[in-house]
Amino acid sequence: MIKVSVVGAKGRMGSHVVDAVNNAADTELALALDAGDDLTQITPGNTDVVVEFTVPSVSLDNVLALVAQGVDVVVGTTGWTDEKLDQVRAALAAAPREGQSVFIAPNFAISAVLADYFAKVAAPYFESAEVIELHHPNKVDAPSGTAFHTAQGIAAARKAAGLGPVPDATETDGGSRGQVVDGIHVHAVRLRGLNAHEEALFGNDGEQLTIRADSFDRISFMPGVLLAVRKVSTGAYPGVTVGLDNFLDL
């Protein structure tokens, strides 16, 4: 059995993870902690893998504390920058256990992971590209971590293919053109009734491709979380790994 502790266990995602861990045949719940709880309760003696779903403002500190405790961590919280990832890499280099892992996924839903992947495949073939993400109104960050990651992937694929900037003649903009991530415009919608949705839009003269992923329910993230827990628990992924696509044969 893989012993799993959950940090952020009372949250929308964390509570689903607690249920998923309790219901899977090969995992058992060790500790379920939330804000105010002492993370030093989590040790290699009681926990194989920690799943962390909290808020972007605290996630880095939690991960650094957990690495120092000698446990592997699967992170679903958003807000990861290159600078934060470097801090985690430095912490892992000084970690108490050899070969410790931190796995971070902007999105654990297979639909979103594939949409992100297909967007990178499509990107070199279109002059224009934009990303729209649509989420529930309780989400604290914008744009979504997934949209940020998709935009970065589209931008990298365009650059590798030698494409220039997307065409855009806008002369006035009060913010309606969205946030620009590596040259790709990202738009965020917050609407009651939505859960987590994303569109990558691509255009050429006379044609358009839309790649859309919809997570209607948070249970859609749980197979990906359990896959990450199982993969990380093997010890085969030392260091920092970003993206569930690393565990799929894409």
Ligand SMILES: NC(=O)c1ccc[n+]([C@@H]2O[C@H](COP(=O)([O-])OP(=O)(O)OC[C@H]3O[C@@H](n4cnc5c(N)ncnc54)[C@H](O)[C@@H]3O)[C@@H](O)[C@H]2O)c1
């Ligand atoms: N990767 C994915 O597939 C995926 C899917 C959904 C949500 N998310 C992300 O996961 C994060 C959590 O989303 P949510 O909807 O569950 O949020 P939420 O607000 O419902 O839950 C966050 C939980 O973290 C707890 N928390 C806050 N500070 C803490 C601390 N210092 N230590 C421990 N716990 C603390 C809160 O009390 C709360 O219970 C967000 O960043 C969200 O974007 C990722």
Ligand SMILES: O=C(O)C1=N[C@H](C(=O)O)CCC1
């Ligand atoms: O509900 C959320 O919050 C989500 N956050 C992640 C993101 O920001 O990409 C994944 C989708 C749901």
